[in-house]
Amino acid sequence: MFSIVALSAIGDVLTIIQKPILSVPQITTPGESFTIECDAPAATAGWQAALIYEDISLPLTITAAQYMSGYARWFLTVTTPQPQIYELYDLQVSASGIVTDIARNAVHLIPSLKTNYKFIQITDAHLPTEMYYYEQGSENDSTCINDLRAVIQDINLIHPEFVLFTGDVVHEGELEEFQGREYYTKAKRVLGELEVPVYLVSGNHDIGGWNSTPPPDGTARQNWWRFFGWQRLYNPPASDFYYTQNYTFNYGEIAFIGMESYINYDDYLWYRYGDESFTSRQMQWLHTQLNLHASDAARVLFYHYDFSEQLNLASLNVNMALWGHIHYSEGSIYSQPYNLGTDNLGGGTRAFRIVNVINNALQPLNTSYAGSYGQSLTVNYSPSNIGIADSVSATITNNYGIPFQDMRLKFIMPPGLYGYNVTGGTLLQIMRTPDQNTCYISVDVNGYANAQITVSTDYSNSNEDNSLTVLQSVKCYPNPFSEKVTVSIQCKDKKEAFIEIFNVKGQKVKTLAGPILISGNNEFLWDSSNEKSGIYFLRVTIGSENKTHKLILLK
Numbered sequence: 001m002f003s004i005v006a007l008s009a010i011g012d013v014l015t016i017i018q019k020p021i022l023s024v025p026q027i028t029t030p031g032e033s034f035t036i037e038c039d040a041p042a043a044t045a046g047w048q049a050a051l052i053y054e055d056i057s058l059p060l061t062i063t064a065a066q067y068m069s070g071y072a073r074w075f076l077t078v079t080t081p082q083p084q085i086y087e088l089y090d091l092q093v094s095a096s097g098i099v100t101d102i103a104r105n106a107v108h109l110i111p112s113l114k115t116n117y118k119f120i121q122i123t124d125a126h127l128p129t130e131m132y133y134y135e136q137g138s139e140n141d142s143t144c145i146n147d148l149r150a151v152i153q154d155i156n157l158i159h160p161e162f163v164l165f166t167g168d169v170v171h172e173g174e175l176e177e178f179q180g181r182e183y184y185t186k187a188k189r190v191l192g193e194l195e196v197p198v199y200l201v202s203g204n205h206d207i208g209g210w211n212s213t214p215p216p217d218g219t220a221r222q223n224w225w226r227f228f229g230w231q232r233l234y235n236p237p238a239s240d241f242y243y244t245q246n247y248t249f250n251y252g253e254i255a256f257i258g259m260e261s262y263i264n265y266d267d268y269l270w271y272r273y274g275d276e277s278f279t280s281r282q283m284q285w286l287h288t289q290l291n292l293h294a295s296d297a298a299r300v301l302f303y304h305y306d307f308s309e310q311l312n313l314a315s316l317n318v319n320m321a322l323w324g325h326i327h328y329s330e331g332s333i334y335s336q337p338y339n340l341g342t343d344n345l346g347g348g349t350r351a352f353r354i355v356n357v358i359n360n361a362l363q364p365l366n367t368s369y370a371g372s373y374g375q376s377l378t379v380n381y382s383p384s385n386i387g388i389a390d391s392v393s394a395t396i397t398n399n400y401g402i403p404f405q406d407m408r409l410k411f412i413m414p415p416g417l418y419g420y421n422v423t424g425g426t427l428l429q430i431m432r433t434p435d436q437n438t439c440y441i442s443v444d445v446n447g448y449a450n451a452q453i454t455v456s457t458d459y460s461n462s463n464e465d466n467s468l469t470v471l472q473s474v475k476c477y478p479n480p481f482s483e484k485v486t487v488s489i490q491c492k493d494k495k496e497a498f499i500e501i502f503n504v505k506g507q508k509v510k511t512l513a514g515p516i517l518i519s520g521n522n523e524f525l526w527d528s529s530n531e532k533s534g535i536y537f538l539r540v541t542i543g544s545e546n547k548t549h550k551l552i553l554l555k
Contacts, residue, residue, distance in 0.1 A: 011184060012188050014230065017037075020091060022103065029110055032079070040095065042069070044095045047065045049076060049078055051091060053087045072232065087108075089108070090102050090103065091103045105192055108196065108197045113252045115357075116356075117160070122163060124166075125147070127190065128143075128145045145190055152193050159196060166302050168206060169202070169203070174215040174219040175213075176223045201302060203262070203304035203305070242285055243279065244279060244281070253360050258301075261307065286316075298319040298360060301322070321337065340353065352368055353367050388414065389550060395451070400447060404445050409453060411455040412438055416437065420439055420455055422455050424454060426441065428442050470495050470543060471491060474490075483527065483555070485525070488522070496514075497513065498513070499524055500514070501537070510526060533553050535551070
């Protein structure tokens with residue numbers, strides 16, 4: 001008699017929300033409806049849902065809430081609101097009698113679906129290390145996490161619509177509680193650094209399990225269920241009787257079909273999983289999905305590897321298959337059906353594959369490599385992009401031979417209801433908080449080329465109501481200056497103020513005053529005789545208001 005091993009939760013495991021989640025997210029637009037699946041008792045009532053991004057909370061209107069006994073879970077139909085900011089949101093769900101649950105990076109809210117876009121495949125990260133548990137030093141090695149972070153850095157800049165991750169996320173799926181290794185906890189935490197949705201399917205290292213590893217048979221698969229979905233697969237309900245994690249999603253007119261594939265190393269539940277890549281139930285499910293999506297413009301399969309050669313893409317009428325496992329790239333990018341294996345991400349390889357979609361036509365590219373030190377695509381800000389300068393420039397260096405359209409940068413600017421002047425890019429949106437403004441900038445960069453983008457505060461284009469503003473003006477003279485500069489501050493009411501000087505690294509070099517009560521006209525002198533020539537930033541803070549000025553010291 002087999003049973004699920006009782007394991008304690010370490011990291012961000014699945015509890016109430018079963019979909020959308022980080023590993024099977026939702027891409028949605030304002031006014032669109034989507035479904036939230038929840039694991040909760042049939043008598044649960046008072047459902048509420050919201051999208052969370054930093055301090056922003058967007059309530060979701062629940063138009064239907066139904067417990068379906070055949071699936072043994074709740075299905076909540078919600079409507080996507082018009083947002084303050086388009087972003088990758090956490091999903092929060094609550095109800096009477098259950099603990100509030102949050103699924104990180106579960107819902108990507110975008111203005112509209114595109115017909116011309118790109119997505120990226122990554123595979124075989126083998127987090128946190130390719131060393132096995134018995135090898136000396138394996139417990140502290142995180143080289144594959146460094147590899148993934150290097151690729152994430154490039155992906156966040158390239159800003160595809162989504163990422164397909166085709167398995168071997170971790171190196172040994174059994175090492176969560178064992179020796180406190182926390183492999184799945186670490187993997188989920190790092191994947192949360194992606195700023196675009198990621199769709200996961202498992203690989204043989206994730207769920208296969210090794211006979212030589214001390215944890216009980218089935219531990220790897222059960223760890224995957226806890227972190228990436230779904231515990232019900234051990235004893236699936238009558239209407240969802242597959243035992244394996246498979247799912248589909250559409251982006252526009254293209255269907256994407258993700259399937260679990262594996263090698264059952266430890267013979268866990270052999271009568272269910274057998275020794276083939278895909279069970280007979282999975283193959284039945286696949287044929288059903290392909291029939292349902294027969295009229296779509298294209299069908300893309302993604303899975304770890306077809307170990308048993310069960311998939312004939314031509315007879316299945318599939319346009320593309322993306323997979324990994326072999327740790328090198330294979331297949332032609334010039335003829336359909338595309339049958340493409342992509343090189344591994346871990347082990348210092350740092351590989352990924354870009355697929356362009358032009359009017360629903362798939363155009364895969366050869367595998368790209370983020371470089372041994374993650375420096376194939378870099379961005380440098382001047383001054384530091386930390387929200388103290390009213391003008392910030394960024395230089396993107398693209399060492400890939402690929403042009404990138406609609407790359408995404410976030411410029412952190414001082415707070416206020418200001419407009420912005422942008423050169424070298426396009427301002428998409430502004431997120432305003434009491435502490436800072438974030439300007440989202442779209443940039444096009446040619447292959448083997450540089451691009452420079454500057455964002456400057458336009459004080460003449462401000463929506464601030466000066467009648468409500470306590471800090472009325474800040475002036476600095478002379479500027480540029482050689483040693484001493486006078487700071488003149490006009491304050492409407494008596495308020496507590498801080499006057500500070502920062503260098504281009506964002507380090508505070510001087511507090512001219514503060515906390516100090518000021519009102520009316522005030523003057524402060526900065527003697528810079530102990531500082532070197534360069535650019536500095538004056539920040540004046542009064543209550544929740546602040547103004548920043550650039551100072552140029554010439555000696």
